[in-house]
Amino acid sequence: MQDEHLSIFSVSQSFLPYIGGLARYVDALGKQFVKRGHQFQVAHFKTPQTDVIDFSGGIEIIRINVPKLGDETLSKYMQFKELVLKITHAEKTDDTSGYEEYLEVNAKIAADVADAYKYKPFDILNVHDFQTLPIGGMLKDAYGINVPMVFTWHVPFIAEIPQFWKDFFIKNMDRYDRVIFSIPEYSEAAIKCGLRADKICTLPPFLDTEGYLPQEPNKERAKYSIAQNDFLVACVSRMDPRKGQEILIDALDIIINKEKRTTVKCLFVGNGSFSKELLKKERSARVQILMDTVEAKGLQNNIFFTGKVEDSELYSVYQDCDVAVQPSLHEGFGLTVTEAMVFGKPVIGSNVGGIPIQIEDGVNGYLFEKGNVRELAQKLMNAMDEPQRRKEMGEKGKETVKNKFSSEMGYEQYIRIYREILQKRNPQPEQTEGT
Numbered sequence: 001m002q003d004e005h006l007s008i009f010s011v012s013q014s015f016l017p018y019i020g021g022l023a024r025y026v027d028a029l030g031k032q033f034v035k036r037g038h039q040f041q042v043a044h045f046k047t048p049q050t051d052v053i054d055f056s057g058g059i060e061i062i063r064i065n066v067p068k069l070g071d072e073t074l075s076k077y078m079q080f081k082e083l084v085l086k087i088t089h090a091e092k093t094d095d096t097s098g099y100e101e102y103l104e105v106n107a108k109i110a111a112d113v114a115d116a117y118k119y120k121p122f123d124i125l126n127v128h129d130f131q132t133l134p135i136g137g138m139l140k141d142a143y144g145i146n147v148p149m150v151f152t153w154h155v156p157f158i159a160e161i162p163q164f165w166k167d168f169f170i171k172n173m174d175r176y177d178r179v180i181f182s183i184p185e186y187s188e189a190a191i192k193c194g195l196r197a198d199k200i201c202t203l204p205p206f207l208d209t210e211g212y213l214p215q216e217p218n219k220e221r222a223k224y225s226i227a228q229n230d231f232l233v234a235c236v237s238r239m240d241p242r243k244g245q246e247i248l249i250d251a252l253d254i255i256i257n258k259e260k261r262t263t264v265k266c267l268f269v270g271n272g273s274f275s276k277e278l279l280k281k282e283r284s285a286r287v288q289i290l291m292d293t294v295e296a297k298g299l300q301n302n303i304f305f306t307g308k309v310e311d312s313e314l315y316s317v318y319q320d321c322d323v324a325v326q327p328s329l330h331e332g333f334g335l336t337v338t339e340a341m342v343f344g345k346p347v348i349g350s351n352v353g354g355i356p357i358q359i360e361d362g363v364n365g366y367l368f369e370k371g372n373v374r375e376l377a378q379k380l381m382n383a384m385d386e387p388q389r390r391k392e393m394g395e396k397g398k399e400t401v402k403n404k405f406s407s408e409m410g411y412e413q414y415i416r417i418y419r420e421i422l423q424k425r426n427p428q429p430e431q432t433e434g435t
Helices: 021-035 071-088 099-119 135-143 163-173 184-192 219-223 245-258 274-278 285-296 311-320 335-342 373-385 387-404 407-425
Strands: 007-011 039-045 060-064 124-128 149-152 178-181 200-202 231-236 264-269 303-307 323-326 347-350 365-368
Touching: 007 021, 007 099, 021 039, 021 124, 021 335, 021 407, 039 099, 060 099, 071 099, 099 135, 124 135, 124 407, 135 149, 135 163, 149 407, 163 184, 178 184, 178 407, 184 200, 219 311, 231 245, 231 311, 231 335, 245 264, 245 285, 245 373, 264 311, 285 303, 311 335, 323 335, 323 373, 335 347, 335 387, 347 373, 365 373
Parallel strands: 007 039, 007 124, 039 060, 124 149, 149 178, 178 200, 231 264, 231 323, 264 303, 323 347, 347 365
Antiparallel strands: none
């Protein structure tokens, strides 16, 4: 069993070339499996700009033409998706609009996965995140496919949710052999909601650290006319109110306008979600709101919005910045924290979700109470005033990634989970002495 190469089929809403925490996670995992001789396929939603099949990155990608279901169905699916995000981020709602369309989209995914299995059977199905949660049960019920199935949950999970949502989550999760959560808090909440403890694994996300390549120094600084001796803050995140960008803008307002530290600059990197790509929308209204806030505070010469960037430009941002900030009000794990540490940068993050698992306060960065603008401003000024300590924190951050969040470690944990399920499904006969 240990030497047997496996065929893994992963499903997610988004994947390359649309970069986000989930895409990087699955890509890092896939590269490790391919590197060791396993087969690794990823199925995700097709956008108008992408091909149906893609082998260019070393991982076989199958893109499912979900948009052909129509804009109305897709919009209602997205509406239900937003409801799930509200529930998992402790925002109350009794609405369940879009539920039928959500199931319709998942039925389309399940049908395409079933076709892929018929063409080339796989050993393990790994479904990623709530957008595609129902397909495990659909594959069993509609197509009789009963391969070992793993579900990986990537957003927060809380116990204090209405009964409809508890039933929805647990009923669907129970169709899988294992359910993976990123931190113990979410695993414990799932148990309180009724998911059996023996189904649950707790596994932090990880990165392919070898993929983060050094870039030309000061390239991003030059692009935005930021001097080499300016203190540069980077905030890399999806433009979403839950990510708390306003908290950082307000903290920078204190530092620049009240404390008169005018050489502080900040790059906000990111745009809207993958959902907007599916619906062919341009820059999100969220970005415009933030830009208007910056202008109202007179910070347009200090704060810049890059929008969506290619990997090389993202790496340049990490390389050129002095410190990275993740000011989330809610967070699943926060892989951008790990990314900044790969480049040896200290990170200042709010104490929510998986961020405290990554940041050890005062060692590889600073933690602050979520939403506390003044505390964030003070931590930023502390970082500004202690360049040697920033350097030491950055080195500690590199060690943190190497010891806790590398894709090599992620692979070892996943392959163990996969093999345990296969062994349980197909126990090997015990060998007696002399055989």
